[in-house]
Amino acid sequence: MLVLLVSPAGAGAEDAPAAVPATPPSPEQPATPPGDKPAAAPAEQPAPPPGEQAAPSAGKPPAPQPDTPAPPAEKPAAATDKPADDTRESDTREAMCLMIESAARANDLPLEFFARVIWQESRFQADAVGPITRSGQRAQGIAQFMPGTANERGLLDPLDPVQALPKSAEFLSELRNQFGNLGLAAAAYNAGPRRIQDWLAGSGYMPQETRNYVSAITGSSVDDWAAAGRNGKMPARAPTTSCRELMALLKRAPNPFVAGLEQHITLSAAKVWGVQLAAGFSRDKALAMYARAIKRLSNVIGDQDPSLLGSRLRSRGSAMFYQVRIGADTRPEADGLCNRIRKAGGACFVLKNRA
Incomplete structure (x- = not known):
């Protein structure tokens, strides 16, 4: 208990x-634990809108200069206008989806599977860098390639998603062919093909991190995928979802860690x-x-x-x-x-x- x-x-x-x-x-x-609170910083006065000066505290406003033309009235922003940050984020998401969809299609991978792998690896961050491993190296980029694996796959710049996403999808497709299904391919992508081979042969163990990883991506356990490889009955696949819908769902999903x-x-x-x-x-x-x-x-x-x-x-x-x-x-x-x-x-x- x-x-x-x-x-x-x-x-x-x-x-x-x-x-x-x-x-x-x-x-x-x-x-x-809360107790002593830091002293609150003095409140700042809000800055005046761009192009305007702060109004004087007292007295009459200065008389307009006759030779100075009045500035043209600004057109109020439409209620539907989006902030620049939202527009940039939307454009980035759209570009990322196009690259993910293209890489998945070229390698015959289900879009939901490939997008979830990339989400688990980097949260779609092209500049993601992983922690230092026992070998003293770090996984890099949106697909989190280790330097040795990137070199083996012919990936010149792991931090460039235009290069990394197709290489990631290509690698996953090869792992699926090697191990027979997507679940074991995801496990091999996370833990390495050799470790999965040893585990399937009964001479190795499956790290808990990899178990969590496979479940978060596929919705089924790595043991279920191993059994599917033996009896040919694959776990049910997730319903088809567009990349944009999937991104929105993943961002609202509970943290897999x-x-x-x-x-x-x-x-x-x-x-x-x-x-x-x-x-x-x-x-x-x-x-x-x-x-x-x-x-x-x-x-x-x-x-x-x-x-x-x-x-x-x-x-x-x-x-x-x-x-x-x-x-x-x-x-x-x-x-x-x-x-x-x-x-x-x-x-x-x-x-x-x-x-």
Whole structure:
């Protein structure tokens, strides 16, 4: 049975932090339990609209100069006009869809499958760069090619989506032919073909990250896809959806990393000390913050499962404050882990868990 640890109202969620990073907290830095609030910055006066001067505080307005022609009246913007940022985003989405559709069609891949692979890899960000792997390299670009794989595939610039998307679709098509179906192709794209071969042969294991990856893309487990390869009964495919509709759906979909965390997170403090990596009043946002952190810190944290603690604070009434921590048996052990996280560019606090 999983139990969410809740501290009584007014009780501190933990002892004082052992150390606080010297640099100001970034948006990814874990929040400490609310209490002391920073002084509010003085309110700024809104700037006047472009082309206008601020009105004087008192007195009559200056008389118009007879030789100065009045400026032409500006045409009010139509209610349907879109902001420039929205227009640019729409244009980018349209261009991305055209490239994804073209690459999928050229390699006989279902559009939904290919678009979901790219979404899982980079959230459609052409300049995405992954965390440093054990080999000291990073996956790059919209399709997250490792340098060695990019070289093997003849991809000159992984950060150029015009080059990367066709190479990604081509690779997935070859993996489907090699392993027999799309689910195992996705698994091989994520974990590497050799690992999937070993797993199918019974001499290797399937990483949890890859299990989550395949489920998020296909809606079926990698075990179901392996069974389908043996009996020929393929899992049901998703209904046909346009790329634009799919992009909108994916952007509203739950964070897949959070969904993966839900499968192995401990809803209580399993150890005396904790290294806190994320916190907030929203459970999902705290988990999403942690998911982003471990993507960068996987080499430091390893496969340790986090704990999710909750406490109610008197100043916030019944609102629950969630904290995500990696457990440690001793204070020195927790300090050591936090120091390694900071050296790797992360942020953390060492805190004592409530029994």
